[in-house]
Amino acid sequence: MNDMTIVIRSLRVRLLTSSMTVAMVAIAVALLLVIMSMREAASQAFRRGTGNVHLLVCADASPLVGVLNGMFYANAPANPIAWTKAEEIRASFPWQWAIPTQLGDSFQGSPVMATRSSFLSQFEPVVGQPFTFAAGRAFTSDFEVVAGSQAAKEHGLSAGDEIVFTHGSGASRAGGHEHADHPYSVVGILNPTGSAHDRALFTSLESSWIIHAEERREAQSTEPEGEEPHEHHEGEHDHAHVDVDDLTDADKLITGILLRLPTRPGSDASASIASQFDRLRRDTAITVAQPAQQIGRLMSIVGDVDWLFLAMGVVVLVSSAISIMLAMIASMELRRRQVAVLRVLGASAWRVFALTVTESTLIGLVGSFLGATIALGGCELASAILADRIGIMVAGTIDLRSMAMVTLGAVLLSSLAGITPAIKSYRTSVARHLRPIA
Amino acid sequence: MIVAAIDISSTSLGVSLSGVRFAYRRGFALFVPSLEVQPGEQILLAGASGSGKSTLLHLIAGIEDPSHGEIRIAGTNFLALRGAKRDTFRGRHIGMIFQTFNLLQGFSALENVMLALMLGGFDSSDQRSRAESTLTRLGIEDSHAPVENLSVGQQQRVAVARAVAGNPCVVLADEPTASLDPANARKAIELIKDAARTAGAALIVTSHDPSLIGAFDRVLDIGPLIATERAR
Structure with missing residues (x-):
């Protein structure tokens, strides 16, 4: 007691x-x-996801929206950038790397990023922590896809699976149509990075361009001149085959360019970021963002x-x-x-x-x-x-x-x-x- | 036998009051010129309801302070003790039994008794054995039962056990039979008297029941001790 x-x-x-x-x-x-x-x-x-990118070029209404869409997959960017503009930007400065990206398709709600394979080797979602593979490898040819860790887990994906993308972002999947003619092979699964990229899937730009070029050409061939293109339904396509060589500049649309300036070894900063940011901002056709700064904002x-x-x-x-x-x-x-x-x-x-x-x-x-x-x-x-x-x-x-x-x-x-x-x-x-x- | 006051010796080890005066708010005062209760002695404070019997017990227990006078318990000038010292002294030397028992709900019979021993300053090693032996002696078989689950008679036994377990100098019982029928009242009084006698304690019981007069060594009629303030 x-x-x-x-x-x-x-x-x-x-x-x-x-x-x-x-x-x-x-x-x-x-x-x-x-x-x-x-x-x-x-x-x-938020600070993790921007990784070692110095500048993001997009055509969104504001830099912040561009970063949220382009790096955190908030929505599919509404406005594309022409490939010629991308080439112009790439050639305008000796970037350490310039990686084009295109967002717009999805797989069962998970965003699909069409990009170069250098995205998986040179872009680091967290500075000093590049992507690593839990299984398989990076995509090396068309219609191959690499799944982020969470996307793979959520959809039960493993190397060797075949999947079909949907046109539109996750939010619009109910109204989007499937690119059923072009199944993708899962060739790799990424390890978790603790960033938004874990819930995305990655494939080549050419694959995406081919699919959309075929659909655009099919639509053009079936719609009477002057009428709005009608919504496609399964089994309704006239199959127009497009190869990489057939792609025109009009087909090669992207939604963003990730840019990194040369830096000294062991350093993530570059003295030229501000000047290059100001130079690119003068181009009214594009929106330029410093991702780290936008996240701070x-x-x-x-x-x-x-x-x-x-x-x-x-x-x-x-x-x-x-x-x-x-x-x-x-x-x-x-x-x-x-x-x-x-x-x-x-x-x-x-x-x-x-x-x-x-x-x-x-x-x-x-x-x-x-x-x-x-x-x-x-x-x-x-x-x-x-x-x-x-x-x-x-x-x-x-x-x-x-x-x-x-x-x-x-x-x-x-x-x-x-x-x-x-x-x-x-x-x-x-x-x-x-x-x-x- | 009605005794108004008894002269005392200040060296007595029982209870002694001398020149104790307590003023009520409504203009009345209780005045006890002298009262001594020897160890082992058992007295009845008789008087009508509201005559000041409980007040006198509270004064002896040190939970009310008189305006004048001296109260000694076991030879100690109890009123000179202040704060925690007085409380601890009360816990050690005075046992109290109430009309409605005032057992602590949520505690078992054993815990109620052990709690009193703890607050009385008994060693933790001693608490359980003393509590168990006292409860057994008083006929409580299931000492681990919560007190609210016990019968009224059993609750009264626990209340008595709580008052005598620490072998106090004096046991004060305030109208312990007020809510009992005559037969049970007699049994309860015998129980309290036996327990106090076994503990070697003086016993002071208040009651307005005249049938209890013959059961005590002495009876003090409290009526003559209370008067208007002016009269004193």
């Missing part, structure tokens, strides 16, 4: 109220931890909303502390009788004060522990939702500093919440509360 036994019994006598207050603290702690974790993880995840835009969420979490935590206080005050009549008995049996006023504060602290401790446990599960869930909905790969973990800060804060608030009931306990008139209840 010790003082903790008294506290635990007191909580057990008011089991429903105690459970409810513990649940409130747990929810508040979990909410705050998930918000803090996601806030940091989302920021890191995005973080500052969402930062205010971020703080609002954080503030809401703190408010919920304070509310839970107030609920502890109210619950303890509400049970004061029963508690006063208990206090009076304890006093008669030899407990000092300070001892019953300490017992009451210990009770509220224990609620905070148990609530914090449960909240932290719930938060770990919540982070996993939130990271899965973020990956699924907007393609941001975030680690579902909570750093120890945040966890210590929030749980200690919750315990401290719970202790403070116990002070008012403890003062009431301290001041309880023993003689009055020992009398029989009328």
Whole structure:
């Protein structure tokens, strides 16, 4: 028998109220931890995806939209860039590398990037961490495809599978049509990179150009002049065969160019980025973005909303502390009788004060522990939702500093919440509360 | 036998009150010029409801402070003790029994008794054995049962066990039979008297039941001790 036994019994006598207050603290702690974790993880995840790209050229309405579309697969870019423009940009400066990309097709909701195989060898989704293969190899010829780790996992793909792409992005898959005439062979599966590229599939530009050129030519040959092209349905195609050699500049459309300037060995920075950025910006036909800078801008835009969420979490935590206080005050009549008995049996006023504060602290401790446990599960869930909905790969973990800060804060608030009931306990008139209840 | 006051010796190891005065808010005052209860002595504080019997017990227990006077328990000037010292002293030397028992809900019979011993400053190693032996002596078979699951009679036995387990100097019982029928009241009083006698404690019982007068060594009628403030 010790003082903790008294506290635990007191909580057990008011089991429903105690459970409810513990649940409130747990929810508040979990909410705050998930918000803090996601806030940091989302920021890191955005910074991961841009990798070693210095500049992104696209035809989107704004640099930020271009980065979100071109590097995070938010949507298929609406405006193409002509191949001649791409060649012009490529030849305008001795880039370390210039990789054209085209987005627009998808496989069961996962975005398909048509690009050069150099994307898989020279582009690093995280600086210093190039793509590596879990199975197979990079695409070397037309109609071969490499799947990102999450895409492969989600669709159960493995090397040797044959798949068919859908025209349109994941969001529009319901209305898109399949490129059924041209199945792709899966030749490689990538290891996870922790970036949005994990949920994409990669194939050659020529494959994509051929498919779209064939469809465009079929449409042109079947539609009467002056009428809008009608929607294609399965089995309705007139099969026009197109080879790489048949492709014209009009067929060779891309949606972005990833550019990297020469750097010194061991360095990711280049002194020419600003001047090349300014030079390319003068061309009004294209949009130029510095991906890292745009992500920084995005973080500052969402930062205010971020703080609002954080503030809401703190408010919920304070509310839970107030609920502890109210619950303890509400049970004061029963508690006063208990206090009076304890006093008669030899407990000092300070001892019953300490017992009451210990009770509220224990609620905070148990609530914090449960909240932290719930938060770990919540982070996993939130990271899965973020990956699924907007393609941001975030680690579902909570750093120890945040966890210590929030749980200690919750315990401290719970202790403070116990002070008012403890003062009431301290001041309880023993003689009055020992009398029989009328 | 009605005794208004008994002169005391300050060296007594029982309970002694001298010149104790307590003023009520409504203008009345309780005045006890002198009262001594020897160790092992068993007295009844008689008087009508609201006559101040409980107040006198509370004064002896140190949970109400008189405006004047001295109260000694086991030779110690109890009122000179302040705060936690007085509380600990009460826990160690005074056992209390209430009309509605005031057992702590959520605790077992054993835990109720052990709790009193803990707050009375008994070693943790001693608490269980003392509590178990006292409960067994008083006929509690299932000492691990929550007190709310016990019968009224069993609850009263647990309340008595809690009061005497620490071998206090004095046991104070406040209207312990008020809610019982005459036959059970008699049994309860005998139980309390036996337990106090076994513990070697003085026993002071309050009751407005005249049928209990013959069961005690002495009876103190509290009526003459209370008067208006002006009269004192």
